[in-house]
Amino acid sequence: MTTTPLPATINGSTVNLDVDPATPLADVLRDQCGLTATHIGCRNGDCGACTVLLDHQPYKSCLVPAGRAAGRAIETLDGLAEDDTLHPVQQQFWDHNAFQCGFCLAGQVLCTLSTLRKNPDATDDELTDALAGNLCRCTGYQQITAAARAARTHNTER
Amino acid sequence: MTQAFTRTRYHAPATLGEALALLTDDPDVTVIGGGTIVMAASAGVPRTAALLDLHRIPGLAEIQQGVTTTLGATTTYTRLLTAPAAPPLLRRIAGGITGGPQIRNQGTIGGSACYANPASDIPAGLVALDATMVVDRQEGQRRVPARDFFAEPFRTDLQAGELLTAIEIPTPPPATRWGHAKLKHGESSWPIAVAVARIDRRPDGRIASASVTLGAAVPTPLTIALDLPEHLTELDRDHRRLIAAAVDRAVEQWWSDALADDVHRRRVGPVIAARAVAAALPNGHRT
């Protein structure tokens, strides 16, 4: 297996990984970096459980060749909280009971977060659109929507 | 090969020249603009032996506006949504892509075009816009009208050693109006029928010409000329029936896939075409 160096920032820390650049970024994050909050649900770009942010934008990391991430700032769900303090979006998800099994959280939280960073006054429709790529089999999306709207109201990213 | 199993190889050339050389040297290579199609692997195994990733090549993701708007082949759907120079029709099409912002950030207009999946959004849009596909090879560059580029389902006019590098969209006359309609089965579904209507008007407002380009319901995008009354401002039920009938007559073969067979697409394709035409009219349609 030929590997190449992958310099990047992951959750704020500079890293220089050795990766097989054709491997999906999801596998590199999970297997090499131990960042398992990015889950594999379909390997087909359908479910969104593997969502990460690259330079603040959401991608389904099962579809991103690891080589593509060179020089990018990668954010994963497991890097969002600062030690003891949850990120406000995470707190809203907990407060609003916006998850059940939790498997889809990376996509739901990171898409909410990245939308509100770009567009703090996102409309309800824009929030719905932001989450359309994320499948959830547990919640019927109701409390996820409530949490996203509450995150908009209490947005500290403005 | 001595070892039957090889991991997927990955090339990310920095220049177009390198990319074209690699394309010739490594015939197993699959080109990716975004990668959303090629990297999909629900069966757990990579579908290709080697990847040629274009994302590092400067200029391939740019949009240049002039008499013609030139879209780099690796322009993402998100860029089509946010760039002021993006043609409005393509902006609208990009907004309806299934898969959420994640897919829009990664998927590219060139990738979609080169995949030539009948059940997709972009090809019909490009044909309706009279786009010209700019194709590069080591020996030089050629241009292909979009309507000739989509040769068959999942096959384009690209030959071995060629790359799609840009798409040129002529700026339509100011009086041209577009309508777009799309049908899918719920949010998770890929397109069942896509239609782009184009109406050109004379300075006095009379319709000069009209057409509708059908996609997703047919194996390759098909533009159908329509004979609309000159002063038409909205569609009533009879108009819609006539348009639907004209579309039905013009299509030799309807597309069939896992979500909808040809019988169903024949039924709904003309309906969507008529709705696209209605959307291109000032008063839309009434029942």
Add this chain to the structure above:
Amino acid sequence: MDGVRSVAPRLDGDRYVRGSTRYLDDVIPPGCLHVAFVRSPHAHALIGAVDATSALAEEGVRAVLDGVTAQELIGDLVCLLPEALTGATGPLTLPCLPVERIRYAGEPVAVVVADTESVARHAAALVEVDYRPLPPMMDVEAATMPDAAPQHPQLPGNVLMAGVVRDGDAGATLQRAPHIVEGEVRIERSSAVPLEPRGCIATWDAAEHRLLVRAATQQPHGLRADLARQLRLPESDVHVIAPPLGGAFGFKFPGLPEEPLTCLMALRLRRPVRWVETRAESLLIGARDYHATYQIGCDDTGRVSAVSVELNADVGALCATPGPIMPAVAGSTFPTGYDIADVEVRWRAVMTNKGPWNGARGFGKEATCLVMESALDDVARRLRLDPAEVRRRNLLRSDQLPHRTSTMTLDSGDYPRALDMALQLADYHELRARQRDRQSEQVTRLGVGVAFELTPEGIDYAGSLSRGFETATVRLDTSGHATVLTGVTSPGTGSETAIAQLVAAQLGLPVASVRVVQGDTDRTPYGSGSFSSRAVMTGGAAAWLAAKDLRAHLAGAAATLLHASSDQIDAADGFYRVVTDPARMIPVGPLVNALRTLGAALPGLGAPHLEVTRTYGPQNLQSIPDESGRLQQYPTYSYSVHVAAVEVDVETGTTRVERLAAVHDCGTVINPALVDAQLHGAIAMGMGLALFEEERYALSGAPLSTDFKRYLLPRLPDLPRLRTGQLVSPSPFTELGTKGAGEGGVGGSAAAIIGAVRDAIGSTNSPVHVPLTPARVLADLDSRLVGATR
């Protein structure tokens, strides 16, 4: 119970939102090997030789095992289906890997172990199998032809089970009925589809001589028992851990071959071995595939007198999960909550060459709901009555409960009131008014549907490992915390939060002071895991009773230490106090410490035990047939009423769901937020069932729905904001009055949506075909355009 009910935040919620919850595939032991299965491309075939030479030659491949070798090394899977229903003599067994015959496309034929998953999958493609294809039998008709090839030696006609559910004399009553309507419901194959697929990681601990298994399973103890038997290990030498699951919904019962085979390879290779299925592999499994025809008889007022149903289920290839029992449950749930004395249901479960079944939310009861609601809608149409009124005229009233049928004793509830509440929540009259005002020229038609769902819960499936009983241990420590060890698991519902609430309330602790340990066969008492909405009802009740005993013990000790009498002691917020003089109090931690150090020594202090184990099972069960053959496996009866409004585009056949309302009664509620959330998820699943989900097959028997672009699930933009309400009718038969929440809502919402679509398009007596895809909607419309031109 009032003091318990609260919207306590999810236990461990912090870990979930941080993403630090470790699911099955998040913890991989060092040096782990990986499994991939060679899977048959043919739906039906005989197997000749299996040649692994090329596969074994690949670098990194450690082993390949086929059926011939495996049969010496591992015991068969055993299907625990009642002989009274199968008619088989002796247990129905299946080898883990087939030796003679392939029964479905995707069936594992050989197991490959390699250093990485990708090498294993590649090597699996290199294994050469001599298949001799046979004609595939892809439906009940084909499988039950006289010359159909038998799929199991003990079941020559391919009928796995058959039964009749009978109350009164439906035949005679139908003959006398002023009106009889006949109908048909076809439910295409679908499945539970949790977001996390199945997987298993097995490690042989040579030093301890024990097998450690982490598995995405709903039943760790059940899996342990199966593995011990199949691998010929003492049960106590098998340790199964069920980590937090990414959803289950019945998909993760044991009884398929991959888990035992993965464990076998770990034993043989003395290395940890991992298997995780792909999405395509997960979609091989089904859970619904029914065809029903029925007759319903009623009078001029729409009062139903009899229902007769013929129900055929295509259960695919036989397997050892509880999945194949679901048609029996479907049959037993008729006539749901309606007051119909004469009922006959003849049901069959037939084996075909589709993939096997595991469980799914609803467990057959959603099929019953779809059939009953279709029949009631037929009555409404025949008599030109409002479908809601037909329900009102036929639902059992609360004074008629408990109501006993040949298979159920409906415990408590107010079905008509739930109906009224649901109609009000949905603004039903506004919807009907809007419908009347709608111009017939419009391209979209508004339709409204109403459905009642009966959800029997808490199954005690005696003869299997899925029992209605549960054991819990509650233990206290000197930091004032309680630990609950429970045999129930949580597939992600958060039921451990409700269990913690119960124990906290009993012991007088803050909820945050209670830890719940589940999913570990070494640490928890024996249990049946999670299914049938039982976690709080049985697991919670067992914990409640154990905590109650402990509380009495603590109160006695506190009384001694505080010089009061036991009945003067109150417990709250982590303190035990004298009610009349609250300044006299002792925190739980020191109270526990006092018992530990001075128990039985200091007079009046009681024994130094701080741990109680209690087993609980509800009443209202007849777990084995009585003298007259009556069997009642469900103790509790949750229910819900659903109203749906849809807009159907009659030119394209597409449906947009505009409004969904539901009122749900699951008895006593411990945590309303968790219960509401379950209903939301069930309603979304019902929408999927009604409109989108279908596992399709090619004529060749190859599965076509291999990913989520083809097996369509509802997304956020598909759903309207759900309007939900609750009624509380405690069960008189359970300790807490709970009935079970979790399953309820799938069938009811599906039936309401289907009813609404058919209302929109003016269906008359066309078959109900689920999912109601646009093509089927158009076909229904077309069938009534006799003579009209388009």
